[in-house]
Amino acid sequence: MNKIYIKNNQITSNLNNDLKLTYENTFDILKIKIHVNKNTTLELLDIGDTSKLDIKIYIEKNITLNLIEGRRVNKSKIQNKYFLKENSILNIERLYQIKEAKQMDLIFLNEPKANVSINFTNISLGKGKYSLISYHNASLTNFDIKNRGVTLKKGSIEYHITGIVYNNMKKCVINQNNRILALNNEKNIIKPVLLIEEEDVIANHSAHIGSISDKEMFYFLSRGISIEQATNLILQGYIKNTNESLQKIIEWEVTDE
Amino acid sequence: MHTLKIKNLNVLVDDKKIINDFNLEIKSGEIHVIMGPNGIGKSTLTKVIMNDKTYNIVSGTIEYDGHKLNDLTTDKIAKLGIFLSPQNPIEIEGVSNADFLKAAVSNQKEDFKLLPFVKEVNKLYQDFDMDNMANRYLNVGFSGGEKKKNEIIQMYLLKPSLILLDEIDSGLDVDSLKQVGNKIMEYYQNHDCAILIITHYQRLLDYIKPDYVHIMKQGSIIKSGDYKLVKEIEKKGYNNW
Numbered sequence: 001m002n003k004i005y006i007k008n009n010q011i012t013s014n015l016n017n018d019l020k021l022t023y024e025n026t027f028d029i030l031k032i033k034i035h036v037n038k039n040t041t042l043e044l045l046d047i048g049d050t051s052k053l054d055i056k057i058y059i060e061k062n063i064t065l066n067l068i069e070g071r072r073v074n075k076s077k078i079q080n081k082y083f084l085k086e087n088s089i090l091n092i093e094r095l096y097q098i099k100e101a102k103q104m105d106l107i108f109l110n111e112p113k114a115n116v117s118i119n120f121t122n123i124s125l126g127k128g129k130y131s132l133i134s135y136h137n138a139s140l141t142n143f144d145i146k147n148r149g150v151t152l153k154k155g156s157i158e159y160h161i162t163g164i165v166y167n168n169m170k171k172c173v174i175n176q177n178n179r180i181l182a183l184n185n186e187k188n189i190i191k192p193v194l195l196i197e198e199e200d201v202i203a204n205h206s207a208h209i210g211s212i213s214d215k216e217m218f219y220f221l222s223r224g225i226s227i228e229q230a231t232n233l234i235l236q237g238y239i240k241n242t243n244e245s246l247q248k249i250i251e252w253e254v255t256d257e
Numbered sequence: 258m259h260t261l262k263i264k265n266l267n268v269l270v271d272d273k274k275i276i277n278d279f280n281l282e283i284k285s286g287e288i289h290v291i292m293g294p295n296g297i298g299k300s301t302l303t304k305v306i307m308n309d310k311t312y313n314i315v316s317g318t319i320e321y322d323g324h325k326l327n328d329l330t331t332d333k334i335a336k337l338g339i340f341l342s343p344q345n346p347i348e349i350e351g352v353s354n355a356d357f358l359k360a361a362v363s364n365q366k367e368d369f370k371l372l373p374f375v376k377e378v379n380k381l382y383q384d385f386d387m388d389n390m391a392n393r394y395l396n397v398g399f400s401g402g403e404k405k406k407n408e409i410i411q412m413y414l415l416k417p418s419l420i421l422l423d424e425i426d427s428g429l430d431v432d433s434l435k436q437v438g439n440k441i442m443e444y445y446q447n448h449d450c451a452i453l454i455i456t457h458y459q460r461l462l463d464y465i466k467p468d469y470v471h472i473m474k475q476g477s478i479i480k481s482g483d484y485k486l487v488k489e490i491e492k493k494g495y496n497n498w
Contacts, residue, residue: 224336
């Protein structure tokens with residue numbers, strides 16, 4: 001497996017010939033370019049105090065990239081751009097634990113049958129704002145995102161998820177599924193937006209913000225499980241839905257917190 | 258010997274009196290059943306015993322083995338050995354049955370050991386024809402019958418001394434009802450415990466024979482008797498009491 005490890009904006013990597021990496025550090029921003037020319041998996045771990053990243057990933061025709069992304073930092077400011085060619089596939093599995101985050105993902109589905117799937121689990125300990133735009137620049141392009149956020153302590157989350165389908169880009173599919181479990185009293189926002197000019201499109205979005213209901217908590221309590229234990233079980237349940245190697249990074253921190 | 262004593266209990270929900278000067282005493286080795294029409298406070302009673310904060314106890318006391326339950330939190334009450342099987346068991350996505358049970362059982366057993374626990378869990382799920390369901394999310398996607406069987410599995414693992422069964426018979430087909438009824442009786446015969454059953458129907462009582470039958474209306478017990486009272490209810494219905 002290919003690995004990129006970033007700590008406090010310093011990068012190290014262990015890569016094979018499936019992809020090509022270039023990077024430079026300019027004005028405290030780590031700029032990374034990755035060209036993927038063979039089917040492969042990339043594990044990208046970002047750990048430390050501060051992270052300022054500008055990442056561009058290019059995926060060639062008929063190529064699949066499985067991107068496993070773990071991030072545990074205090075403060076992050078990140079822009080990701082993904083460029084997909086014909087019949088290429090990008091599967092992203094993300095697990096973040098961040099105190100303060102500002103992130104923008106731009107997805108360019110530039111040629112027919114490009115397909116992106118994102119499974120994002122996020123534990124927020126501070127203010128986190130995540131914006132994403134998927135540009136359907138070709139017909140038969142698919143985009144699917146599942147955002148699952150949990151807020152703890154002073155954590156809050158904003159998801160701004162936008163899908164854009166231009167005229168004549170037929171048979172595109174967009175699914176936006178956003179869910180925030182609030183374990184505190186901070187304000188959370190989900191803004192799913194679908195900007196669609198073409199009629200021949202399937203588009204769905206869902207948004208749910210809520211805490212553990214009184215009925216759910218009563219069920220835990222009635223089995224002798226305390227409020228703290230119940231909250232931890234639910235939180236661990238969120239994490240267990242993600243990739244195992246990512247769990248190792250985050251679980252340590254959750255226990256520590 | 259364990260004893261539950263409910264004295265002069267009055268409970269309000271949204272300013273409406275749901276439990277009205279209610280009195281009941283249940284001792285180990287006794288099975289009580291409370292029957293009555295819908296909406297007269299039967300389910301409320303079981304939740305009030307567990308001190309569900311949704312309900313406002315305005316007067317009266319509930320004691321179990323000398324502990325005043327009104328003053329305890331629900332988790333502390335459960336740790337005294339009181340088990341409530343609710344009418345509609347909750348589904349919790351992301352939390353597996355196994356993790357839920359491990360948390361519950363390890364809280365109640367100081368000498369908790371994982372391996373015997375896993376063996377016991379697996380055997381119980383097999384006994385209830387629910388192989389491989391321990392690792393599924395808590396009650397998620399379970400049929401009504403499977404949820405009720407899952408309650409009885411929890412009961413076996415937690416080994417309570419007072420069991421509150423709120424419409425355990427709802428959602429069960431004929432075979433499952435027999436299986437659940439027999440399993441409850443098997444537990445009762447092998448443990449020092451008492452059972453309080455809430456039900457509308459006689460059919461569960463073919464398998465679990467109560468010592469005391471109570472008819473509840475307007476938040477109070479209006480008549481008590483033995484098993485013969487069940488037959489009378491079947492004949493007369495609830496409107497004639």
